[in-house]
Amino acid sequence: MPDRSTATRPGLAPAVLAPVALALAAAALVWVAPEMLDTFSVNVLTRSLLYAALAVTVDLLWGFTGILTFGQAAFFGAGAYATAIVLTHLGSSPAWVLAALALSVLVPMALGALVGWLSFHHGSTPLYASVISLVFPIVVTQLVYSGGEWTGSSSGLVGYDTLPLDLPGFFRLAGIFAVLVALGAWVFVRSDAGKLLVAVRDNDARCSYLGISPTRVSALLTVALAGVAGLTGFLFAQASGVVAPENTGFLFGTELVIWVALGGRGTVLGPVLGAVAIDYAGATLSGDLPFLWQLILGSAFVVVIILLPDGLAGAIRRGWTRVNARRDAAAPAVVALPAAGAAAGGAEPLLVVTGLGKRYGSLSVLDGIDLAVRPGELVSLVGPNGAGKTTLMRCLSDGTEPYQGSVQVAGRNTRGMTPERIVALGLGRKFQVASVFDSLSVADCLRLARAARDRPSPLGAAATLRLPAASLDILRLTGLDTALVTPVRLLSHGQRQALELAMVVALEPKLILLDEPTAGLTKAERTTIGTILRRLTADLGCAAVLVEHDLDFVREISTRVVVLHGGRLVLDGTVAEVVDSDLVRAVYAGAAHA
Amino acid sequence: MLDETAPHAGTPPPLQLRDVTSGYGAAPVLHGVSLSVAPGEIVALLGKNGMGKTTLLKTALGILPLKGGTVLVGGTASAGLSPARLVALGVGYAPQEQPLFPDLTVRDNLRLALRSDRDLAAGLDHAASSFPFLRDRLRQRAGTLSGGEQKMLILARALMMRPRLLLVDEISEGLQPSVVARIAAILRAERAERGTAMLVVEQNLDFALGVADRWAVLKRGEIDDAGPSGPAMRGRILEHLSI
Numbered sequence: 001m002p003d004r005s006t007a008t009r010p011g012l013a014p015a016v017l018a019p020v021a022l023a024l025a026a027a028a029l030v031w032v033a034p035e036m037l038d039t040f041s042v043n044v045l046t047r048s049l050l051y052a053a054l055a056v057t058v059d060l061l062w063g064f065t066g067i068l069t070f071g072q073a074a075f076f077g078a079g080a081y082a083t084a085i086v087l088t089h090l091g092s093s094p095a096w097v098l099a100a101l102a103l104s105v106l107v108p109m110a111l112g113a114l115v116g117w118l119s120f121h122h123g124s125t126p127l128y129a130s131v132i133s134l135v136f137p138i139v140v141t142q143l144v145y146s147g148g149e150w151t152g153s154s155s156g157l158v159g160y161d162t163l164p165l166d167l168p169g170f171f172r173l174a175g176i177f178a179v180l181v182a183l184g185a186w187v188f189v190r191s192d193a194g195k196l197l198v199a200v201r202d203n204d205a206r207c208s209y210l211g212i213s214p215t216r217v218s219a220l221l222t223v224a225l226a227g228v229a230g231l232t233g234f235l236f237a238q239a240s241g242v243v244a245p246e247n248t249g250f251l252f253g254t255e256l257v258i259w260v261a262l263g264g265r266g267t268v269l270g271p272v273l274g275a276v277a278i279d280y281a282g283a284t285l286s287g288d289l290p291f292l293w294q295l296i297l298g299s300a301f302v303v304v305i306i307l308l309p310d311g312l313a314g315a316i317r318r319g320w321t322r323v324n325a326r327r328d329a330a331a332p333a334v335v336a337l338p339a340a341g342a343a344a345g346g347a348e349p350l351l352v353v354t355g356l357g358k359r360y361g362s363l364s365v366l367d368g369i370d371l372a373v374r375p376g377e378l379v380s381l382v383g384p385n386g387a388g389k390t391t392l393m394r395c396l397s398d399g400t401e402p403y404q405g406s407v408q409v410a411g412r413n414t415r416g417m418t419p420e421r422i423v424a425l426g427l428g429r430k431f432q433v434a435s436v437f438d439s440l441s442v443a444d445c446l447r448l449a450r451a452a453r454d455r456p457s458p459l460g461a462a463a464t465l466r467l468p469a470a471s472l473d474i475l476r477l478t479g480l481d482t483a484l485v486t487p488v489r490l491l492s493h494g495q496r497q498a499l500e501l502a503m504v505v506a507l508e509p510k511l512i513l514l515d516e517p518t519a520g521l522t523k524a525e526r527t528t529i530g531t532i533l534r535r536l537t538a539d540l541g542c543a544a545v546l547v548e549h550d551l552d553f554v555r556e557i558s559t560r561v562v563v564l565h566g567g568r569l570v571l572d573g574t575v576a577e578v579v580d581s582d583l584v585r586a587v588y589a590g591a592a593h594a
Numbered sequence: 595m596l597d598e599t600a601p602h603a604g605t606p607p608p609l610q611l612r613d614v615t616s617g618y619g620a621a622p623v624l625h626g627v628s629l630s631v632a633p634g635e636i637v638a639l640l641g642k643n644g645m646g647k648t649t650l651l652k653t654a655l656g657i658l659p660l661k662g663g664t665v666l667v668g669g670t671a672s673a674g675l676s677p678a679r680l681v682a683l684g685v686g687y688a689p690q691e692q693p694l695f696p697d698l699t700v701r702d703n704l705r706l707a708l709r710s711d712r713d714l715a716a717g718l719d720h721a722a723s724s725f726p727f728l729r730d731r732l733r734q735r736a737g738t739l740s741g742g743e744q745k746m747l748i749l750a751r752a753l754m755m756r757p758r759l760l761l762v763d764e765i766s767e768g769l770q771p772s773v774v775a776r777i778a779a780i781l782r783a784e785r786a787e788r789g790t791a792m793l794v795v796e797q798n799l800d801f802a803l804g805v806a807d808r809w810a811v812l813k814r815g816e817i818d819d820a821g822p823s824g825p826a827m828r829g830r831i832l833e834h835l836s837i
Contacts, residue, residue: 498643549768
């Protein structure tokens with residue numbers, strides 16, 4: 001009878017064991033390969049394996065995080081040049097080799113910090129980051145050309161002392177390094193922290209409003225991967241014994257991107273396959289068919305792109321799932337957090353808006369808004385379509401939005417603050433159109449909502465999902481608790497709305513902004529959501545601002561109602577006063593769009 | 595049973611689903627759904643979340659592939675037809691999410707519904723008579739309209755195509771009550787004027803019963819119940835929609 005003891009921790013053991021086992025097998029293969037290959041192949045494949053490690057870093061940035069980068073070549077080149085410069089000009093004693101090793105990582109990381117700072121800030125677009133990554137290798141190459149005898153200018157550096165390894169030794173070093181980089185990448189992208197990369201790619205606005213800074217994630221990743229690229233450069237300088245300006249250039253950066261695309265973007269195996277296959281094939285063919293090989297390689301690219309749009313790894317994965325019907329990942333066990341005794345009934349308002357105005361060109365959308373919301377209040381914001389309700393929500397939650405007047409959240413003026421900083425003050429915002437992460441599962445989305453509080457592990461997926469009771473109630477009510485492993489892209493419109501609401505509530509916000517939280521839900525679901533919101537405010541002392549059109553719903557749950565019409569707050573009062581007022585009747589009978 | 599109530603014998607129904615099975619991955623969302631919409635008829639498709647309402651519309655439009663059964667649009671099997679062919683057959687669609695060109699102006703969004711500029715002036719007039727705010731906003735970029743205004747533009751654009759069959763996905767969502775009432779009137783007027791058949795997916799029960807002649811409730815991918823519209827049906831339907 002087989003030993004079933006590993007089955008007691010579902011999901012965890014195989015998730016860690018499979019990559020480690022595969023990595024061990026790959027390492028063993030790398031170890032014996034030099035015995036079976038000719039010298040030419042060993043030589044070429046040493047380089048190919050280092051390029052494979054570099055391609056994995058490109059894929060982490062592009063395939064997983066959505067940052068198309070040509071800059072990894074520059075970091076690689078900087079690491080290679082740092083090594084060669086130290087060994088050529090300063091010395092090659094063990095101490096200098098260690099210094100070269102350290103510099104080959106630190107110099108690219110410092111450059112990575114510069115690139116990250118330039119590329120990622122609130123409101124910068126992915127295209128902008130790509131352009132910087134394209135310019136950067138050109139700058140580094142020019143620096144190398146103008147470095148005189150320090151960099152060897154156009155001839156590069158050659159003839160420095162390298163590590164005392166023979167050809168197979170360098171092959172094994174490069175191979176083990178590539179396996180370690182791929183294993184590290186594989187474990188990381190499957191971990192809870194690795195889901196941050198996909199989250200940034202899918203929806204950076206939602207990341208911000210979960211208190212996760214997408215610019216920080218992107219910049220940190222750029223710095224870390226610049227270090228890995230630099231280390232690859234160190235090994236390249238050692239194994240090849242020569243560094244040249246081409247090793248830093250954007251042409252090489254472009255080749256890396258092509259290898260990743262052909263191998264399979266968004267997989268770990270893909271870039272390894274793409275880099276090794278194409279680099280090795282290119283080297284072999286260029287010897288045998290000096291003029292034809294680029295034509296052959298070019299035609300092969302076209303064929304792969306037409307037949308295998310998701311790359312070699314994509315084809316392998318499809319074949320694999322056909323043979324092995326994909327087992328659903330085990331759903332994490334959901335654990336209810338004890339209700340946090342939020343704001344102990346303090347009378348200080350959580351939101352104070354003074355003289356808020358907003359214009360788009362000559363069009364005034366908001367004008368002279370004054371509003372204060374205290375703990376325990378549930379304020380409904382009603383008004384005709386186009387009255388400025390969503391614009392008001394945006395000004396309250398994003399201090400970088402240009403507006404007149406002032407907004408204070410939990411006593412702090414939020415002007416100039418990015419959404420993630422305002423979220424850290426205790427704000428949560430649900431958008432009008434559900435804003436979730438399409439490539440992730442329901443459980444992953446919810447875990448990301450907790451990422452700012454429960455730091456996700458970079459090594460594995462937690463077996464439990466800790467959520468506040470109110471968030472759990474929303475999941476149970478809408479049946480999402482039984483769909484935790486379902487990919488979000490398969491959810492219906494209403495389920496997406498419910499998921500986003502559960503995510504916002506999982507932030508345990510003190511002030512919650514809800515733009516039509518029940519749109520797309522049935523009347524019965526609305527009523528129950530209303531009860532949950534009521535409990536959040538009345539019992540836990542949250543404050544909520546709710547945009548809503550259903551006056552019956554507003555009447556049921558609000559403690560106060562304000563009316564926005566033509567960009568002005570025209571009424572602010574109790575439910576009875578406002579809902580039954582002539583003005584609201586006139587507005588809802590169709591003053592605005594009639 | 596819905597199939598048997600075809601009032602216009604002779605003309606093929608604008609939409610007929612026979613035993614349709616469809617879905618996204620391996621597991622189907624719809625299991626053997628049969629439903630037809632007769633010429634000039636408005637049918638409301640109701641149901642809780644995730645029961646397959648949008649899936650049904652997307653299958654009827656050929657956006658999702660059929661896994662079983664047939665879809666007939668005006669008597670023509672729609673399997674394998676491109677959305678452009680379906681539009682030529684007279685199908686209009688007002689989808690639920692992200693269907694506008696946000697960087698184009700309101701006018702250009704509406705213009706794209708027409709084959710030529712010849713009918714543009716009349717079309718714009720008609721759209722503006724339905725939704726007067728559009729008249730002043732023709733030069734505004736569609737993406738800068740508010741959420742509710744975008745929904746009205748989506749419907750106006752679908753109506754500009756003068757479809758014989760109009761599929762509408764949760765048009766009332768996020769609209770103020772007076773506009774919802776106006777849309778009900780617009781849909782009924784459109785039907786009276788041009789005999790447009792409509793399949794209306796809705797969460798707003800009062801709106802749905804106000805505008806439709808018949809209703810059907812979708813539950814777990816099957817038609818669970820169906821009947822004629824009328825205030826008396828409210829309780830029966832609410833039972834299906836309760837948790």
